[in-house]
Amino acid sequence: MKVWRSRVGGSDTATAPRPGSHFIGVDVGGTKILGIATDGVTATIEYRELAATPKDPAKFADGILAVVGGLLDTVPDVAGVGVGVPGLVDHAGVLHYGPNVQGVLGLDIAGELMRRFPVPAVAENDGYLTALTEHRLGAARGHDHAIVITQGTGIGGGLIVGGQVLRGANGFAGEPGHMLINRFGHLCACGRTGCWEAVASGAGLANLARDVIAEGKGEAILAAAGGDPGLIRGEHVSAAYSDDDPDAVEVLERFSWWIAQGIGSLIALLDPSIVVLGGGLSAIAEGFIDGVSRQITETVVGGDHRPVVPIVAADFGPEAGAVGAALRARDFVING
Numbered sequence: 411m412k413v414w415r416s417r418v419g420g421s422d423t424a425t426a427p428r429p430g431s432h433f434i435g436v437d438v439g440g441t442k443i444l445g446i447a448t449d450g451v452t453a454t455i456e457y458r459e460l461a462a463t464p465k466d467p468a469k470f471a472d473g474i475l476a477v478v479g480g481l482l483d484t485v486p487d488v489a490g491v492g493v494g495v496p497g498l499v500d501h502a503g504v505l506h507y508g509p510n511v512q513g514v515l516g517l518d519i520a521g522e523l524m525r526r527f528p529v530p531a532v533a534e535n536d537g538y539l540t541a542l543t544e545h546r547l548g549a550a551r552g553h554d555h556a557i558v559i560t561q562g563t564g565i566g567g568g569l570i571v572g573g574q575v576l577r578g579a580n581g582f583a584g585e586p587g588h589m590l591i592n593r594f595g596h597l598c599a600c601g602r603t604g605c606w607e608a609v610a611s612g613a614g615l616a617n618l619a620r621d622v623i624a625e626g627k628g629e630a631i632l633a634a635a636g637g638d639p640g641l642i643r644g645e646h647v648s649a650a651y652s653d654d655d656p657d658a659v660e661v662l663e664r665f666s667w668w669i670a671q672g673i674g675s676l677i678a679l680l681d682p683s684i685v686v687l688g689g690g691l692s693a694i695a696e697g698f699i700d701g702v703s704r705q706i707t708e709t710v711v712g713g714d715h716r717p718v719v720p721i722v723a724a725d726f727g728p729e730a731g732a733v734g735a736a737l738r739a740r741d742f743v744i745n746g
């Protein structure tokens with residue numbers, strides 16, 4: 411009997427994929443599902459499929475299966491499928507919980523795929539897969555110790571330690587967004603107060619904008635959001651920033667300060683040689699990345715007495731997770 415899912419000691423079916431094989435990589439976000447196919451080695455995308463993430467948690471798995479099924483209908487010689495999901499995914503590919511996919515609990519994604527399709531499948535945390543892509547093909551290449559942070563609506567990430575993307579005891583390592591950094595802070599998507607994500611993601615940028623508005627400032631930002639503070643999103647801040655609005659500049663200064671607090675703690679903990687920032691917010695990184703770099707020396711212990719850790723933009727954009735899922739699918743077929 412074939413056992414595809416064992417990760418301990420490698421798969422009992424370890425085989426080298428045939429030349430010309432394709433690997434499907436799927437990145438499941440809070441709002442959309444991106445499926446691609448590559449050779450599992452490079453980032454060259456040959457096929458692509460996009461769908462909305464089902465709002466009903468009971469239909470979550472069906473949404474993923476539909477994207478994979480659509481690709482399997484068109485992509486020749488598929489040797490494996492990898493899926494990245496935003497949440498706590500264990501070593502067996504079971505999604506236990508995800509703050510941005512509320513209501514999806516204990517879902518055996520890899521198992522569902524293999525029950526439906528005759529192809530080996532593996533599921534991972536999306537941040538893990540993004541870090542895999544940046545480490546193997548992107549900005550963290552050649553770094554045995556690196557931190558990859560993706561800033562979108564929330565914060566994802568992966569920690570490269572000793573040349574490997576860290577998994578942790580359960581597979582749940584690499585959730586820097588939910589480090590608690592301010593007991594009196596903003597409400598996080600996970601339901602707790604004071605997570606780093608609540609001040610350092612797209613949602614965090616909106617929270618900081620609302621703070622400025624509550625202080626009687628930020629008219630341009632509020633206008634960009636149609637006058638309703640509850641509707642403010644990160645892009646409203648970036649739009650005002652592009653127009654040289656001084657209040658938007660202040661919001662981004664606060665934003666860079668909070669980002670620096672979190673990165674300083676991560677550097678103290680892991681001693682990386684590089685920090686890579688990716689995700690949707692990289693589009694406005696010029697508004698905060700220099701500020702973050704300047705403040706790291708103050709936020710990390712012994713900042714004046716240790717090498718400067720470069721903070722750089724990710725090489726891969728929104729497709730990093732899906733590319734990593736295809737890389738992981740190939741690894742899984744070969745090594746388990």
Ligand SMILES: [Zn+2]
Pocket residue numbers: 587588598599600601602605607
């Ligand atoms: Zn949280």
